[in-house]
Structure formats: C-alpha cells, structure tokens
Amino acid sequence: MRHRISLCALALTTVAVTATGCGGSGSGAPDASPSxxxxxxxxxxxxATIITRWAGRIYDTGDSTYGDYQSMGLSNGQYLILREVLDAARVERRRESVGAGRKLITRQARERCAERYRDGGPSTGPWT
Structure with a gap:
C-alpha cells in the first residue's frame, strides 16, 4: 500500500511539473518563457468589434432605440461610444446612403475605441 502511495505522489508531481513548464527540456537549460x-x-x-457589431445590428433594423448596455456586454463608456456612432451613422445615411452609414460605423468605432484605450483604458472601475 505504501508503495502505491509513493508511486501516485511521484506521478502527480511529474504531471504538475510538466504542466507548469518547470520540468526543463532535459538538456540542463531552462525552458523559454511561454509566449x-x-x-x-x-x-x-x-x-471596436463589439460596438461595430451592435451598431450594425441596430442600424440595419432601423430601430431608433439603443437597448440595455449591460445586456449587450458594454461598459457605460462603450455604450456612450455606441450611441454617438449610431447617431452619426443615421445622419450619414440620410445625407449620403445606407452604405456610407455602415462605413462610418466601422471607422468611428475603431477611432473612438482607440482613443478610449490609448492610455490603457479607464481606471475607475470595470463599467466605466
């Protein structure tokens, strides 16, 4: 019985060391850090991806409402971007065309999200 416990402990140790990358390559040199x-x-x-997706969905349905930002998986700040982008796209649709409004959504979502996260993002909480 004691022999089985020792073998189990050895097997678990081997699995744990291998899974964490601490086992080395066998050449004596440490493994490279995982990338x-x-x-x-x-x-x-x-x-940009989530705002473009939601803005496109709302824009294409012609819905004048925005929906609940939490059910969309957006933070309050991202929701404000969504609303601004949609408002601008609707103006562009009336002025130019449906396609022009879609292009504006993609461009402005990318630009506004890049600006929002330029310095690493908001720091006052996850929903800002």
Missing amino acids: PSPGTTSPEDLC
Whole structure:
C-alpha cells in the first residue's frame, strides 16, 4: 500500500511539473518563457468589434432605440461610444446612403475605441 502511495505522489508531481513548464527540456537549460497567446485581443480591438457589431445590428433594423448596455456586454463608456456612432451613422445615411452609414460605423468605432484605450483604458472601475 505504501508503495502505491509513493508511486501516485511521484506521478502527480511529474504531471504538475510538466504542466507548469518547470520540468526543463532535459538538456540542463531552462525552458523559454511561454509566449502570449496568439488569440489575445487588445481592449481597443474588442471594444471596436463589439460596438461595430451592435451598431450594425441596430442600424440595419432601423430601430431608433439603443437597448440595455449591460445586456449587450458594454461598459457605460462603450455604450456612450455606441450611441454617438449610431447617431452619426443615421445622419450619414440620410445625407449620403445606407452604405456610407455602415462605413462610418466601422471607422468611428475603431477611432473612438482607440482613443478610449490609448492610455490603457479607464481606471475607475470595470463599467466605466
């Protein structure tokens, strides 16, 4: 019984060391630090993506309301950007065309989100 416990402890230690990358490469040299995930999205890109998606959906339906920002997964600041972008797109649609309004949504969402997160984003809380 004691032998089984020792083997289990050894197996768990081996798995833990291998999973955390502490086991080394076997050559005596330490393993390189893991690189960031290639799927990581910057805050400004995430902001622009979600605002573009919601603005496009609201714009295409012709809805004059905006909806609840929390159910959209937006912060208050992102919601303000959404409203400003949609207002400008609606003006552009009346002035130019539906397509011009869509292009404006994409451009302004990207610009406004880049500005919002230029210094790393808001620091007063997650919903600002």
